[in-house]
Amino acid sequence: MLLMDVPADINQVEPKNFFGWSVRQLISLGIVVFIGGVGLVLQFVAPSVGRVTTRLLPLLIVPVMVFGWWRPHGLHPEKYVRLIYRWWLLLKPRPVLHSGRQREALGISRHGR
Secondary structure, three states: OOOOOOOHHHHOOOOOOEOOEOHHHHHHHHHHHHHHHHHHHHHHHOHHHHHHHHHHHHHHHHHHHHHHHOOHHHOOHHHHHHHHHHHHHHOOOOOOOOOOHHHHHOOOOOOOO
16 A cells, blocks of 8 residues: 655635535535525514514524624634633632632731741
8 A cells, every 4th residue: 555645734724615605514505505595584474473583583694694704714614603612711810829728728818027
């Protein structure tokens, strides 16, 4: 069997399957078409509900489209959000001075030394 080393950059390329779109983009497009179709049907079946759905559709469609097309720094959105969340946790302020039992256990007096 012939083995060949492949650069890491080639392994990270997401293949374009149909019409130059990736599977993630096709799935998000399908979800958007479904949501839009439901909104269109509701406008004809129940006009009072259709007016409400017309205002709510962008709130549903935009996150789905972002999930399909947004690639921050070449990462998938769920990986990027996970990294940002971990980074945010590292930046949380933590107490430097101890109080209560910890202070007594360290042998620090109340007024300091």
